[in-house]
Amino acid sequence: MVSKLDWADVTAQARALDVADPLGGFREEFALPAGIIYLDGNSLGPAPKAALSALETAAREEWATDLVTSWNHAGWFDLPSRCGDRIAPLIGADAGEVVSCDTVSLNIFKCLGAALQMRPDRRVIIAEAGSFPTDLYVTEGFLGLRPGLSLRLAEPDGAELSSLIDDDVAAVLVNQVDYRTGRVRDLPALTRTAHDAGAVVIWDLCHSAGVMEVGLNAAAADMAVGCSYKYLNGGPGAPAFVFAAERHHATIRQPLSGWWGHATPFDFTRSYRPDPGIRRFLCGTQPILSFRAMEAGLEIAGRAGIARVREKGKLLTQLFIDLVEAGCEGRVQLVSPRSAEDRGSQVAFAHPEGYAIVQALIARGVIGDFRNPDILRFGFAPLYLRHADVAEAARQFCAVVTGDVWRDPVYANRSAVT
Numbered sequence: 001m002v003s004k005l006d007w008a009d010v011t012a013q014a015r016a017l018d019v020a021d022p023l024g025g026f027r028e029e030f031a032l033p034a035g036i037i038y039l040d041g042n043s044l045g046p047a048p049k050a051a052l053s054a055l056e057t058a059a060r061e062e063w064a065t066d067l068v069t070s071w072n073h074a075g076w077f078d079l080p081s082r083c084g085d086r087i088a089p090l091i092g093a094d095a096g097e098v099v100s101c102d103t104v105s106l107n108i109f110k111c112l113g114a115a116l117q118m119r120p121d122r123r124v125i126i127a128e129a130g131s132f133p134t135d136l137y138v139t140e141g142f143l144g145l146r147p148g149l150s151l152r153l154a155e156p157d158g159a160e161l162s163s164l165i166d167d168d169v170a171a172v173l174v175n176q177v178d179y180r181t182g183r184v185r186d187l188p189a190l191t192r193t194a195h196d197a198g199a200v201v202i203w204d205l206c207h208s209a210g211v212m213e214v215g216l217n218a219a220a221a222d223m224a225v226g227c228s229y230k231y232l233n234g235g236p237g238a239p240a241f242v243f244a245a246e247r248h249h250a251t252i253r254q255p256l257s258g259w260w261g262h263a264t265p266f267d268f269t270r271s272y273r274p275d276p277g278i279r280r281f282l283c284g285t286q287p288i289l290s291f292r293a294m295e296a297g298l299e300i301a302g303r304a305g306i307a308r309v310r311e312k313g314k315l316l317t318q319l320f321i322d323l324v325e326a327g328c329e330g331r332v333q334l335v336s337p338r339s340a341e342d343r344g345s346q347v348a349f350a351h352p353e354g355y356a357i358v359q360a361l362i363a364r365g366v367i368g369d370f371r372n373p374d375i376l377r378f379g380f381a382p383l384y385l386r387h388a389d390v391a392e393a394a395r396q397f398c399a400v401v402t403g404d405v406w407r408d409p410v411y412a413n414r415s416a417v418t
């Protein structure tokens, strides 16, 4: 788009794209603070305005006034299924195949248990060494309970993950989009390879759900987990979700067999009998206020339509890459794939002083984040970001990097959450 970098011209072109943007109206539905450009929606999505009023109603009317009757009258007990059914079309699943609950970490544990129960004679779990660490930590904890099982790690610079799959492998735990680089894995191809070897795949959709098509059933996927507080804008600590293909429901068993996953929880019988469907992935009582907040984000995502969101996401990330590379004098290296098809809705650049650069940008109102060892990471959430925001963020980024603004020692102090 840019031959010679004239920022006034860049801004004018970006504004023209915003005027023609079919998703432009959705920005109004979010409570975004003035004066910032939020490129961290892949870590914590902003608050939908409807979520704030839903929280108020849930607290004052459903909890404070109606008390325990709200489990039935306000539909509290059905929220995990109802929210799961809203997520299903976003990830290519059918109603009744997704349930919202717990955290991604807990849901990974449940899925590992279910996969090992499906493949009791196999002894290996495959995961990615470069994965978001909780996936690995939970797997380690799971292995600690099951002597005889072992973990086979796919190294980022090592052999292709698919070449590690053999007939010892029970489960492959893999991310559709890498949380640092934004690289997209070929979900149908890897699922097929795993199935050919008789292994079960657990897809982690944390960085794809809500920003790109996932196509779980088209790929005959087995299980998946994902996060609702990132691109789905469900709120801090929003319930995660878990998918299991309908063909597995009759036989699949997960190890955290709490009363909410029982077929008839209010019979209070002595022994466990799983719900016939996806609710067998529930464990205990769910955080209802968080569910109420989350529903608003899911409703918006459904209305926007995932294909349009993905299209705009590709345009935004491409615009950012083009502008940064044209304006940063080669001082940062692109870490994300160059082809938009192979990239999620995020862009990562590397710079040895990445931490200080991100801090300097935040001081200027451009909020991205830093991931060890040297990654500057920017998320592009199409529901509320404008092309003009992306152009302005790129302008600030180039100014900080080329002007050495980041060298100010004030930007070197590290906080607990980066």
Ligand SMILES: *Cc1c(COP(=O)(O)O)cnc(C)c1O
Pocket (backbone or CB within 6 Å): 103, 104, 105, 106, 131, 132, 134, 135, 175, 179, 204, 206, 207, 227, 240
């Ligand atoms: C964000 C994220 C998680 C979050 O896990 P929680 O248990 O919900 O905190 C897990 N896995 C990946 C890949 C993530 O990006």
